Amino acid sequence: MPLWAPTWLPPRWRTLSFNFNFDMPLVPGTYLIHDTDSGRILTYYSAQPFGNKMGTWKNNRAESQKWYVKCYPGGSTYAIQGVDKKTYMAIGADGRDACGMEEDDAAILELQQSNDSYFIKVIGTQSYLEHPNTLSTLTQGLGHMIVNFTTTLIDTKCSWRFEKIGDDAGSALKPRPGTSIPVPSTPQPSILLPPNSGSLYTDDAHFYTDMLFNMPRTPFTRTQRIAALDWARKLGATNVPTMESFD
Incomplete structure (x- = not known):
């Protein structure tokens, strides 16, 4: 199955997760x-x-x-x-x-x-x-x-x-109507900070991690926070903080 990020992840991480699809199509x-x-x-x-x-x-x-x-x-x-x-x-x-x-x-x-x-x-x-x-x-x-x-x-x-x-798949197929299966469109990342805004954050990982942990309207549990950090690392974010740094 495709690897979908939980809905409580920040938008940037949810967007990145769409690139990880372990259901590889059959190669011709x-x-x-x-x-x-x-x-x-x-x-x-x-x-x-x-x-x-x-x-x-x-x-x-x-x-x-x-x-x-x-x-x-x-x-x-x-x-x-x-x-x-x-x-x-x-x-x-x-x-x-x-x-x-x-x-x-x-x-x-x-x-x-x-x-x-x-x-x-x-x-x-x-x-x-x-x-x-x-x-x-x-x-x-x-x-x-x-x-x-x-x-x-x-x-x-x-x-x-x-x-x-x-590897031989024979002659190429001619285009035919009705050969595309609709797929969900990939959401575009929200731009929450303008470029060169003078932010103290060194990269997206720090910014979204801070947003995740400090937004007062998002009561995340400790387990959810640990999972969010693990997702950030799996998705290739750099300088991801440890849970201990927030305890």
Whole structure:
């Protein structure tokens, strides 16, 4: 989860905390995409009787199991393209099938991180890619399992692990409308002191620490004050006082 500063921190420290986001986005590249329940691999089925569907198969690192994960320009959304047939993950006409389509019809995806795995969600919908781990009846028990998009209860059957195996992400995506996910705007730091004001404070850390500890309308506890000083140090402020200097 992103590291958010408590609301009682001074504005400058709250602003700085937005730079610390430990949910790193998935880097574009070539991936194997693992079903986290069984360890099987997302696979594109292009042969009959499936024709154009996606499922899972045991991990043999075949070309049909390799995927380009791409970012849309200027956004935080993705498209997933099969390395073998160059088709993109998309939703079929029934609203459930995971199939391959050309780029213009690719599903625009949000990858929602949960620990070391991801949920693959189609933006603007509540559809998640699911691996139900049910053997297909079309191949008489040969081991094919079809995946699909679901809007029902989201659980571990919608969880996928991305294993990066190369830096190649294929050709760049064309811009498309609706590929940006709104994110909260980062508040700008309040300017409480004009430049060259003759202040006795040597840096922002001293000024905001003094404001934190001496504003009469802010009854901070000792625990909150200790936490505020620790935050200041973690955020890179210099010359942060010790708690003992205020006792």
